[in-house]
Amino acid sequence: MNIADIATKDYAQVDADERLGKVRSVFEQDNPKGIVVTNDGDYEGIITERQLLQSHVEDDAKANVLTRSNVPQVNREDGVREVARMLVEGDTKVAPVFEHGDLWGVITDNAILNAVLDNLDVLTVDQIHTEEVVTLREDDTLGKAINHLRENAISRLPVVNDNGKLTGIITTHDIADFAVRKMDRQRTGDRRGDTERMLDLPVYDAMNSPVQTISAEASVRDAVERMFENDFGGLVVTPDDNDEFVAGILTKTDVLRALTYTEEESMDVQITNIGLLDGISREAVRESITEVADKYKDMQVHHAHVRFTEHKERMRGTPLIYCQIRLRTNRGQIAGSGEGYGSKTAFRVAVDKLERNVLELKGIRADEEYKGQLLRKLNEL
Structure with a gap:
């Protein structure tokens, strides 16, 4: 199967001079994996949602400030296995697709996983999930959560109580949503002070609960279908006989990696x-x-x-x-x-x-x- 069979010409696009405020609104309205950035019609790069969430750049800055030009460029005739490797090694969920040197469309991790879904029955979660997991306590601060996410280059953290039992999960998206809601309610006063106070809040206030989990013995197909149904990028893996404790994490990137x-x-x-x-x-x-x-x-x-x-x-x-x-x-x-x-x-x-x-x-x-x-x-x- 070639990428030409599953790539799409339907993608979000902004000019390099566009304000980041407009870029944020595109992510909020259309929820794309990434936005193509062009300069006078020529391809410049990609802005991913994770970049935007982790940056401290003001909304008045231009899109080219956050544009990633090193995202791997895919040819329409490339195979699925090779493109899966390119996405993983490029640390991206979306990549531009070219035909004869011209931008043709984009390919996403979801498109690849959907195309190979029927073949994922042969794998179990236990075979490909990540066992080493960074967790948080319910009373850990949002500031600590952000530091863990950045230092470990991950996008989600399971939250456990004092007994080590799974009680929630917090992602970069959860933190961004929580910050926006807090700022909307606090439109007056010192914004820096508001931010500092927010970082001191416990993760319990922003985490998602209950948590969607998957057992280690489940098929990878079941796991990916659950991710699609709930629009999740990953699931907490639990022991086969107990869904209260964390055995690992399975993400879409883990599945892409297995394809390679x-x-x-x-x-x-x-x-x-x-x-x-x-x-x-x-x-x-x-x-x-x-x-x-x-x-x-x-x-x-x-x-x-x-x-x-x-x-x-x-x-x-x-x-x-x-x-x-x-x-x-x-x-x-x-x-x-x-x-x-x-x-x-x-x-x-x-x-x-x-x-x-x-x-x-x-x-x-x-x-x-x-x-x-x-x-x-x-x-x-």
């Missing part, structure tokens, strides 16, 4: 925000992760995902980069993360942490085997 898995002999490594990769090649990334994985011979890596996130802080012009490496293996998921100035440094720190975690897992496994042997010997007495 290959059966190659060499490890499949996927890099999100590949444009930040500087001073190190994809092959060097693959070799470093393979070297770490080989230190635990009983562990087979099915898939490796490396994510780079750029922070505003810089040193001599080099940005501070956060790197997270996640391995999906026959021993479960293993991760390592770290930050440094430049992607090469950040990756090395993350690899070191990953190696420590792999060796720790190896030690735990060895301890379990030793305990098992000891128990067997005791039972023979």
Whole structure:
């Protein structure tokens, strides 16, 4: 199946000189995945809703201030698997589609997932969901929620009570909606003071409850259909026998990533925000992760995902980069993360942490085997 079969020419578009206030209104009225930005009719880039929600740019600024020019550009004849990889590695839910060098339309994550929906019965949620989950307590502040969302480059956070039971979920969209409602009710006074007071409010005031969940044993098709029905970008994954506790998160991006898995002999490594990769090649990334994985011979890596996130802080012009490496293996998921100035440094720190975690897992496994042997010997007495 080619992207030509599922891409659309129906998309939102604004000029690069348009006010961001108008861009916000387009998102509110039409709810697009992203808005195409043009300059005198020529393609300039994309503005995504997440960019707009996470920015502090005033409404009077021009659209080109937030325009992403590094969004991957898709050809109408590209295959679904390759485009799914491009969306994941470009960290975007929408991409422009070109034909003979001219902008033809756009492709979204929803369009791809809808096209392959019938084939998702072969996967279970447990096979592809993310196990490592950042959670919040009900009395944590909105400011803390925003920091977690930015630092971890995620869009949703499960909320738990003092007993660790799932009571709600908060997303970037929830926070933006809550802020707009608060500002509408507080049209007078010091806006900076209002904002600071809002950031001190507990997440309980803005979270969604009850939470839509999916069990780990459910099919990925069931999960995606539920996301479509409720217009969700992800679902909280719960243990098969208990929907009160958090076992992980499944997002549309996780499903797209699964579409790109290959059966190659060499490890499949996927890099999100590949444009930040500087001073190190994809092959060097693959070799470093393979070297770490080989230190635990009983562990087979099915898939490796490396994510780079750029922070505003810089040193001599080099940005501070956060790197997270996640391995999906026959021993479960293993991760390592770290930050440094430049992607090469950040990756090395993350690899070191990953190696420590792999060796720790190896030690735990060895301890379990030793305990098992000891128990067997005791039972023979």
